[in-house]
Amino acid sequence: MGILEVQNVGKRFGGLQALQDVNLSVKENTIHAIIGPNGAGKSTLLNCLVGKLIPDTGTVQFDGNSVLGRSPYEINQMGISRVFQTPEIFGDLTVMENMMIPIFAKRDGSFALDAISDFMKHKDILEAAEKVLEEMNMSNKRSMQASSMSRGDKRRLEIGMCLSQEPRLLLLDEPTAGMARADTNNTIDLLKQIGDERDITIAIIEHDMHVVFSLANRITVLAQGTPLVEDVPDKIKGHPKVKEAYLGETAH
Amino acid sequence: MMLGLNRKDASLLLIVAILVALAPIFLNPFPEQSGLAQFNAGYPDLMQRFVIFGIFAIGFNILFGLTGYLSFGHAAFLGAGSYAGVWMLKLLTINVIPAIIISTAVAGIFALIIGFISLRRSGIYFSILTLAFAQMSFALAASVLTPITGGETGLQTALDDPRILDGTNTTGNIPAPSIFGLQMGDSFQISVGGWLWTFNVGYYLSAIVMLSAFYLAIRIFRSPFGIMLRAIKSNQQRLNYTGLNTKPYMLACFVISGMYAGLAGGLMVSMDPLAGAERMQWTASGEVVLMTILGGVGTLIGPVLGAGLIKYFENIFSKINDNLLHKWFAFMPDGVEDFIVSIIYPFVGKGWHLTLGLIFMAVIIFLPGGLVELGQKVASIFKKKGSTPSNNPNTEPAE
Numbered sequence: 001m002g003i004l005e006v007q008n009v010g011k012r013f014g015g016l017q018a019l020q021d022v023n024l025s026v027k028e029n030t031i032h033a034i035i036g037p038n039g040a041g042k043s044t045l046l047n048c049l050v051g052k053l054i055p056d057t058g059t060v061q062f063d064g065n066s067v068l069g070r071s072p073y074e075i076n077q078m079g080i081s082r083v084f085q086t087p088e089i090f091g092d093l094t095v096m097e098n099m100m101i102p103i104f105a106k107r108d109g110s111f112a113l114d115a116i117s118d119f120m121k122h123k124d125i126l127e128a129a130e131k132v133l134e135e136m137n138m139s140n141k142r143s144m145q146a147s148s149m150s151r152g153d154k155r156r157l158e159i160g161m162c163l164s165q166e167p168r169l170l171l172l173d174e175p176t177a178g179m180a181r182a183d184t185n186n187t188i189d190l191l192k193q194i195g196d197e198r199d200i201t202i203a204i205i206e207h208d209m210h211v212v213f214s215l216a217n218r219i220t221v222l223a224q225g226t227p228l229v230e231d232v233p234d235k236i237k238g239h240p241k242v243k244e245a246y247l248g249e250t251a252h
Numbered sequence: 253m254m255l256g257l258n259r260k261d262a263s264l265l266l267i268v269a270i271l272v273a274l275a276p277i278f279l280n281p282f283p284e285q286s287g288l289a290q291f292n293a294g295y296p297d298l299m300q301r302f303v304i305f306g307i308f309a310i311g312f313n314i315l316f317g318l319t320g321y322l323s324f325g326h327a328a329f330l331g332a333g334s335y336a337g338v339w340m341l342k343l344l345t346i347n348v349i350p351a352i353i354i355s356t357a358v359a360g361i362f363a364l365i366i367g368f369i370s371l372r373r374s375g376i377y378f379s380i381l382t383l384a385f386a387q388m389s390f391a392l393a394a395s396v397l398t399p400i401t402g403g404e405t406g407l408q409t410a411l412d413d414p415r416i417l418d419g420t421n422t423t424g425n426i427p428a429p430s431i432f433g434l435q436m437g438d439s440f441q442i443s444v445g446g447w448l449w450t451f452n453v454g455y456y457l458s459a460i461v462m463l464s465a466f467y468l469a470i471r472i473f474r475s476p477f478g479i480m481l482r483a484i485k486s487n488q489q490r491l492n493y494t495g496l497n498t499k500p501y502m503l504a505c506f507v508i509s510g511m512y513a514g515l516a517g518g519l520m521v522s523m524d525p526l527a528g529a530e531r532m533q534w535t536a537s538g539e540v541v542l543m544t545i546l547g548g549v550g551t552l553i554g555p556v557l558g559a560g561l562i563k564y565f566e567n568i569f570s571k572i573n574d575n576l577l578h579k580w581f582a583f584m585p586d587g588v589e590d591f592i593v594s595i596i597y598p599f600v601g602k603g604w605h606l607t608l609g610l611i612f613m614a615v616i617i618f619l620p621g622g623l624v625e626l627g628q629k630v631a632s633i634f635k636k637k638g639s640t641p642s643n644n645p646n647t648e649p650a651e
Contacts, residue, residue, distance in 0.1 A: 050493065076495035088493070092486040093479070101483055104476055105495035113504055115477040118256065122476075165495065 003028045003169060003201050004049070009058035011044055018044040019055065019225045026169070031195050031202040033212045036222035037245065042205045045222070046173055049203075050082050051075045062169065073110050081162035083172040087154035089161070091147030095138060098146050098157055099129040099164055106165045128164060136160040136190075152183035156190065163194065170194075172204040176211050188214050213237070221245065261470050264552060268466060272459045275299055276449050283446030287579075290571060293564055296439055296452035297523075301563045303455070303462040304519045309543040309555030310462075310469050311512020315505055316541070317550035318473070318481035321371075324379045324537050325386030328366065329510040331393060331532030333359040333517025335400065338407045338527045345417035346409075346427045348436065348522035352461070352515065359514020360507050367506035371499065374488075386537055394529035406528035429522050431457060436523050454523045461519060462556075465512060470552055472508070481505050513540075542608075546615055548622030557623045565604050572600040 002025035011019040019041045026032045036042050047053040049060055051072040060067050067075050076082075081102075090098050103125045108114070120126070133139045136156050141149065146157060155175065162170055175191070176184040188211055195202055195215075206212045212219060212233070219236045221228040223245040229236065236242055254262040271278075280294030293299070312326050333355035340351035370381040393401040401407055411426050421427070428435045436454035443449075472478045480501050483491050491498055521527050530536070543562050548554025577593045577600070584592065599607045619625045 071497070072492045073495050073497045076493055082493050084493075088487055088490040090483045090486040090490060093482060097479060101479065101491070101496075102494045104480075108476070110495055110497040111500040113477060113500075115472045115475045115504075115508075116256075117476065118258075118474050119476045119479045120474070161494070 002026045003063055004203065005059075005061040006045075006049070007059045007061075009045070009048060009055045009060065011041075011048060011053060011055045017225055019048070021226055022058070022222075024220055024227065024230075026201060026203050027218070028168075028201050029199065030217045031191070031204065031215050033204045033206055033216035033219045034222055035206055035209075035212055035219060036228075038207075039224075040222040041225040042222055043173065044225075046082075046171060046205055049075075049171060050080065076105070076165070076167075077110060079168040081165055081167035081170050083155075083158055083162055083170065083175055085173045085175075085177050087151065087158045089146045089154055089158050091145070093146055094142065095133070095144050095146055095149070095157060096129060096142040099133055099142075099161060100125050102161045102165045103128050132160045132164040135163075152179065152186060155179070155183070155187060159187075159190065159194075163198070163200075166198075167200065169201045169203065172202065172206075174206055174208075175204065176206070176208055184208070184211065187211075191215055255467065257470060258474075261474070261552075265463075265467060265470065268553065268556070269463055272303065272463060275302070275459075276451050276455070280447060280449060284448045285446055290576075291568055293568055294450065296437075296450055296455050298563065298567050299452070299455045300458050300519075300523045301567070302560045303458045304516050304523070305540075305543065305559035305563055306556040307458075307462050307465045307519065308513055308516035308540055309547065309559040310465055311509045311516070312540045313544050313549065313551075313555040314469060314472060314481075314512065315509035316544055317555075318478060318485065319502060319505055320485035321374065321502065321506075322379045322541070323370075323382040323506075323509070324534065324541070325366070325370075325382035325384075325389075326509070326513050326540050327532050327534070327536035328382075328386035328389040329359040329363055329513035330517040330520075330536065331389065331527070331529070332362045333514030334521045334527035334531055335393070335407055335517075336514070337518040337521035338409065338525055341409050341415075341429060341521065341525050342413040343416060345415055346429055347417075348429045348431050348457070348518075351429070351522055352518040355518025355521070356511045356515045359517065360511040362514075363507045363510025364503070367503050367510070371502050371506060383534060383537070386532060387534060390529055390532040390534075393532055401527070401529060404529065406526055408527075409525040429525050458519050458523070461515065465515065466552075466556070473552060477501070477504070542612060546612060546622055548624030551622070551624040554622050554624040561623070562608065565608050569607065570601060570604040574601070 004024070004026040006022055006024040009019055009022040010017070022045060034042055034045065044053065048055045049067065051067060051070050051074065054068055062078055062080060065078065067078065090101065100119070107125065130139070133142055136159070138153065138156060138160065141153065146154065149157065176187050179187065191202065192215060194200065204215065216233055218230065219233055220230040221236065221242050228241055228245055229239055231239070257265065276294045276299065279299065280292040282288040282292050308330060312323070316322055336358035337351040337355040340354045341348070344350050366382065366385045370378055370385065373381060394404055409426055412422050415421070428437055430436060431453070434453045436457070439450050439452040441448060441450050480491070480496060484498050484501060488498055517531070539562065543558035544555045545558070546561060547556065547558025574593060574597055577596055578589065581589045581592050597603070615622055621628070
């Protein structure tokens, strides 16, 4: 049984059946990619996993617990962190503050009324944040205002913020969308390194075949709201059904 | 490290404390008999207003400055605090301490209810909801709730009030609010040369409360709670996906902000034991928004400066009448004098709102950071002159 189990999930928006009979099992400590052409339902599926949407049918279980009906913050507290398509960071705050907030959330829970202590004097949190910044190669940027950084750095920061919580599952939504080739390769290397060094499961939704085949150990192809095939990358590359539905039009 | 503050915050607090302590002296820069004496602001009534509205604006800024949620109904908490305060003075004791405490608590409960409902929405809808609640409170206070609020005449202390702790006293004058025997209106005057300085009990009590409120605001700004509020302003979605529940953070912030307003209301009635419904009106809510924006949204000292500026205009600038203008420009030939006076007249006296409006527009357009930004700009000009740029890489904030 995988760490993330999606069973018979369906979601309908008015006349559009966005997801139908989706079954997906993400095994622990793998990098699992979900690919598919535009409109295949990738983002809808992701939103069902993080609490933004509630599916009409089916179940989603993380580590044996249902995530359905829980708010995004509760799901995060269960151990799932999410990286967005456009980097979502706290632009008005410094890089260091950005990195400390998720660690606070992990340590003190979803709400703690600490209005007196000095935020920058929590040693354990400072140290943990410093460590992740180092890992992300961003120590020299710690006092920068986050919104003033390049897109690639914002992406690194966002991934770092998610990692700082030591999540069991990291969800990435097209993490290289709109990036230059060099930034894309950096992100791939970073994710590979994370997957190798950490005790973490990564699920990634991606459009870019180059990214998917460099990273994933397992790939699920989604088309018209339903999984077409699930297999290792080498098998997916040559699969006739996949070619027909997807690779035929956008193969690199 | 002083009082758990970093050096910069500690020196800010110290400067504010010194200015507030010496305000009776430097707010009276002109000798009593001089023609400019009417620009002196160092009289108790006005100084009390400076610090009390300072508290109101500091509290408002904790909500608006940190989270970006613009409440258009904060006067409701000022009013609720005022009524609660007068009732304490009537029922319990003429000592102002219980009145101030209960005012703060009542406003907090009131804010909890209004906040719980209003915070279901954000942005303009939140503002409209708070405005609606405040206007409802105003309407209720002015009419239906007359037995509690005194309706349009307002609520005030009376000779035959029960005052349980003081014992009934139905002879002589209505007792004045006091703190352990010292009346709020008591003053001690010093005359040096042509100058007259008034040191007033009510002012110093309000000043001490304001400094405590200011100190607490600094702590809140620097605390994990304060950072989470700034994170809400910056990116609420990211915060939700980072495992933090923004709802209790917002509600706690709203309640704290409402309690500051209630505290200000309690102090107001301690200085002058009269509370009227107009204190809850939307114009009063708008005034605190102006104060905060004028001084500098999200800055520590800005709201206090904004409150001071507006209250100065309201009380001093508004007193310039056409007689005075004619006196000032009497040295000019008659025709020119009349011409100049007729141009300036609409902007002073009763027209002070016009000048304030122009200043407000200028601040919004040229100094979005308010008076604090103005201060920083002036300071950076002096710093540049004082030292070579290479010594001072940090004078300009990174944008």
